Amino acid sequence: MAPPPPPPPRLLLASHAAVRAAASARRGRLAGDHHPPQVAALRRGDWVKLICGASFEDAADVRNLSLVYTLAGVDCIDCAADASVVGAVNEGIDVAASIVPSVQSPWVMVSVNDDCRDLHFRKAEFDPEDCPPDCSKPCEKVCPADAISLERVMIEGKHSQSDPSSGKLEGGVITERCYGCGRCLSVCPYDRIRAMSYVRDPTKTVELLKRNDVDAIEIHTTGKGTDMFNTLWSNLGDSINNVKLIAVSLPDVGDSTVNFMNAIYTTMQSHLQGYNLWQLDGRPMSGDIGRGATRETVSFAVHLSSMSNRPPGFYQLAGGTNSYTIESLKKAGLFQSTTFAATSGVTYCQQAFIGGIAYGGYARKFYAKYQHNLAMHALRTTQIISWKRYKKLYH
Structure with a gap:
């Protein structure tokens, strides 16, 4: 049987003003919710984030990635801290909503760095x-x-x-x-x-955080000291209060990791009005390589799970994540295992220790196979990449 034809261009290019208005209405409802669905996903342990790439600035590809993975049901889309790229992400989300009006809008996250030595910013x-x-x-x-x-x-x-x-x-x-x-x-x-x-210009990041279509920020740090993080945090100033989630992406630096994280949390705490997340970056930009790539990020999670003095916040895996990550988490006893946590004086109910997974190279590689027929393969993308699909398979 021949595959169904792709959607007509007029469907993908629906009235952008009308789509944008609908998206603003959805975001308005989300802002009024006490417990956003993205946070509920983190608590359950089935949050999924798409990483477009902190340095990837091809607006057309970013738009299409965002369209496909919004339809697939991701909770967050992480992109370069560039105005044109943010616009492309939101355009993809809005077009997805024009195709499936009931689709949930993912949070839009921008990625910045405090140190030019970070591999994601080169x-x-x-x-x-x-x-x-x-x-x-x-x-x-x-x-x-x-x-x-x-x-x-x-x-x-x-x-x-x-x-x-x-x-x-x-x-x-x-x-x-x-x-x-x-x-x-x-x-x-x-x-x-x-x-x-290179290092992202913090003054441009401040302007991005003032937009009503940016929901989160991720700060990449190398774990080689807190001075540069503190400087960046200071430069961001009150703009940090505009976002719902603040994520910090860091590598495993051994025995000093938890102390480093606690020092960063102390810096952030005075301005932490929303939620915070720790991205455990095991083996950066390697998820499309194969099974072995996911070992480092799972080992990172195992390491932190044994530390009672780890800082508050949600925890998420990245760096080497692919179709083997869930299997590896289950073998380590960390897939949707629960813990108690407190942030800003508020104690949460029992929640998953690993709140979710971020997919970068693996997600982009899968999308590349079907980029010429986006809507037709959105469901297939859901079946392959979504952690929620894996949960159904394993339970």
């Missing part, structure tokens, strides 16, 4: 004129974001397919698509590719 860069024209272009083949494009061209009409050394390479890194995974760095046979790191 771009690959190289000059194609430095590349030998007969290079086999392994960087182009290994890039999961299709962010490298190289083409051989003629020199004075002498280039021939049989003699590539007589031509040259043009193109290079498509900056807005590169999200800093670093896989191209190790495969370049001539060591010509560099990683260019």
Whole structure:
């Protein structure tokens, strides 16, 4: 049987003003709720976050990712702290609502960093004129974001397919698509590719947090000290009060991890008016590799679960998360296991220790298979990626 045709363009391009008005009404109702559905998901342990990429700025792809995964039922969409990218996320959410009016709007989260050494905030860069024209272009083949494009061209009409050394390479890194995974760095046979790191401008982040279509912020920190985190927190000022959720993404730095987290929590506590979340970033940007990639983030969770002095807040896995993560959590006895927690003097009822999972590379890789027929495959995406689907399978 032939697959159903994709939705007509006019459906995907429904009156944006009407869709935006409907989305604003939904967000208004959400703001008035005492217990937002996203928080209920964290408490149950079935929160799902889509990571578009802290450095991924291809607005068209971000829009389509947001459309598909809103239809799939994610609770949050995490994106680069860039106005055009935030706009693309919200456009995708709004179009999803025009297709399925009852769909729940996910929270929109922007990601920033306090340290240029964070792997999520870098771009690959190289000059194609430095590349030998007969290079086999392994960087182009290994890039999961299709962010490298190289083409051989003629020199004075002498280039021939049989003699590539007589031509040259043009193109290079498509900056807005590169999200800093670093896989191209190790495969370049001539060591010509560099990683260019950066820090998001806090003044632009402040402006983003004033928008009514940004619900959360995630601060990436390297765990190498609190000074830079404190500086960024100070620069964000009162704008932090505009969001519903503040997340901190950090790696496992061993025995000092919990002390580091508690120091950060002390900094945040005076301005913490909403909810807070700790993102346990095991093996960054590796979820699309395979089963072994998820071990580090689950080990991180196991480590913290044994620490009685861990700070309050919700906990979520990231970095290497894929279809094996739930299985690994179950083997560790952490899938929807419960704990008691207190934040800002409020004691919550029994809740899951791991509140949810964030999917990045794995989610983008799955979407890439179906990006030319978004609506038709939204349900399939739900079945594959949604933690809620896994819960049904395991119970």
